[in-house]
Amino acid sequence: MFNYTSVSDACIKCGKCIPVCTIHQVHPDETTSPRGFIDLLGAHERGELEVDKTARDIFESCFLCTACTEVCPNDLPTDMVIEEVRKEIADKYGIAWYKRLFFFLLRHRKIMDIASKLGYVFRTCALQDNEKYGGMTPRFRLPIIKKDRLLPSMASVSVLNSYPENLSHGGEGRVAIFIGCLANYNYTGIGHALVKILKALEIDVFFAKEQKCCAAPAYFTGDFATVETLAKKNIAYFESFIDEVDAIIVPEATCSAMIKHDWEVFFRNRGMYDWAERAKRLNKKIFMATEWLANHTCLPDLLEARGVKKDLLVTYHDPCHARKVQGIYKEPRALIGKSYRFTEMSDPNRCCGFGGVTMQTEKFHLAEAAGKPKAAMIDATGADVVAAECSACRMQLSDALHRNESRAVFKNPIELIADALEEA
Template identity: 75%
Template sequence: MFEFTKISDDCIKCGKCIPTCTIHQVNADEVTSPRGFIELLGNYQKGELELDKTAKDIFESCFLCTNCVDVCPNSLPTDMVIEEVRKDIANKYGIAWYKRIFFWLLRHRWVMDIASKLGYVFKSCAVKEDKKRGGLIPRFELPMIKKDRLLPSIASKSFLNSYPQRIENRNDRRVAIFIGCLANYNYTDIGHSLVYILKELGIDILIPKKQKCCAAPAYFTGDFDTVEDLAKKNIEYFETFIDEVEAVLIPEATCSAMIKHDWVVFFRNRKMEDWVKRAERLNQKIFMATEWLYNHTELESLLEKRGVRLNSLVTYHDPCHARKVQGVYKEPRALLSKNFNLVEMSDPNRCCGFGGVTIQSEKFHLAEAAGKPKAAMIKETGAEVVAAECSACRVQLSNALYQNGVEAVFKNPLELIAQALKENV
């Protein structure tokens, strides 16, 4: 069993975490607060709390937003201990059949490719298309598909299957792209935009075709066998090309945080020190896309030089896994402000409420409750577009905007940057 007691003993019960906690904001109960989670976990390890269905329900209600870690004076890893207890929950109660199918597909990309193509061909049978918002509305209800919610669109061709493995721009600089599953199959304009930007900068591109899911969905659900399988296979594959690229760019906050932070934590907690070292070596070249483009290229000056000013009013949402886990928040704003009118929300740092597979399926009412105030903040800005470098946030916020009648649409900042570059070609 993971060592929960030490973290519980280190909690000074100051309560600074409580006002920032996403689940506590929508369910104001001491039990479902970081302080409550930690106390219960300590009792669980001491044998004073049975891991019954009530405890399961409590531990699965955490959004893993890391707000509590961000403000904790002792930097206690509440998100990590919740992830660890979810493994115990999965071992005791199993994982729902539809989640197991989903995680199996993540481990077998060739099957996912086929499933995605079939989904695109037959989507009209199950969903209605909302072209304005770029999403799909279900005609009926399934465990992970609730009626009257906006789902991601499905692309006719995945990003990884849209390009050759190497795109040469006759430059001595080369980067690789790790695309993420949602950007690969659903929001493909993200990858297309990144390729366009890199071409404009004259940087050679490697698109590693054998990359697999980062394993974040499985990690947040407690399926650690899938996490270990995907993380090890990705590391082994990355090692075959990492020395020939300057960086691996990831246009997704959750994927980037999983690879840069959670892989190391996962292997360290399993005492797999060799894999820790291998992951840490790769991390020197892993970057969120806007982070690297802002700090290591002339993109900012290129956008300024083009001089085009687009009238769209844009607000930026800080993904939890970008700002709090990786410290990335200034870079996308700096790039967007060159060509767009940027307006801030009253609380851009507030979690959107995506929360992972369990929240989006079995506890979707919590996602809806967390999304509603965020949609109201976006409406208050008057923005036509809300941007964030995270497709999980895009799924959640696109639906929150749709359900709450807010007209704004969601874009990844790379899509907006590419649009600005194209305006003055």
């Protein structure tokens, strides 16, 4: 069992984590707060608390937004200890069949390709397109899914299957793209937009065809066997080409944070120090897309020179895994601001409420409650578009905006930048 006592003993019970905690904002109870989670985990390790179904329900209510770690004066890794206890929960109670099926597909890219293709072909049998918010709503009640819920769209061809392995754009550099599962199969406009940007910059592209899922969905659910399998395969694959590219760029905050932060933490906590070091060595060449484009290319100058200023008013939501985990928030704003009118919402750092697979299934009522105030916050800006470099946020916020009948729609900043270059 993981050593929870050291974390529990280090908590000074100051309560700074309480106001920023996403679950406490929608379910104000001391037990479902970072301070409560840590105290319960300490009691668990001392043998005073069994992880029964009640405790399971509590520990699965955390959104893993990391807001508590950002404000904690002792830098306690509350998110990490929750992830560890979820592994115990998965071992004791098992993982629901639909999650196991999902993780199986994430481990097997070719089968996922076939499943995605079949889903696209037969999608209209159960789903109908919602053009405004860029998703699909069920035609009737589906298992685990609310009838009025907005689901991600489906693409006829994944991004990885849309391009050859190498794209020559002029040789001003060469980057690999790690696309992320939602962007690869659902929100494919992100990948196509990224290719357009790199073409405009004359930067060659290596589509890393053998890439696997980053394993974030499995990690947040407690399926550590899947995490180990996917992380090791990705690390070994990245090492095979890392010296041949300037960077591996990731247009997804959650994937980027998983690769750059959580892989190393996962392996260190398992005592696999060699794999932890291998993961760490890759980090110097792995970047979120806007981070790399803003700081390592001439894109800011190109946008400035073209003088594009579209009429759309854009606001930006900070994905938890971008700002809180990686400290990335200036770069997407700087690039968007070159081409669009920009406005800040009152609390861009507040979690949207995605929360992972469990939160989006059994506990969707909590995700829905967390999404409502965020949608209202976006509406208050009067923005036409809310942007965030995260498809998990996109899935959550698009649904919240749809439910709120909001004016704003969602776009990844990569898509906005590509649109601006195209219209220049």
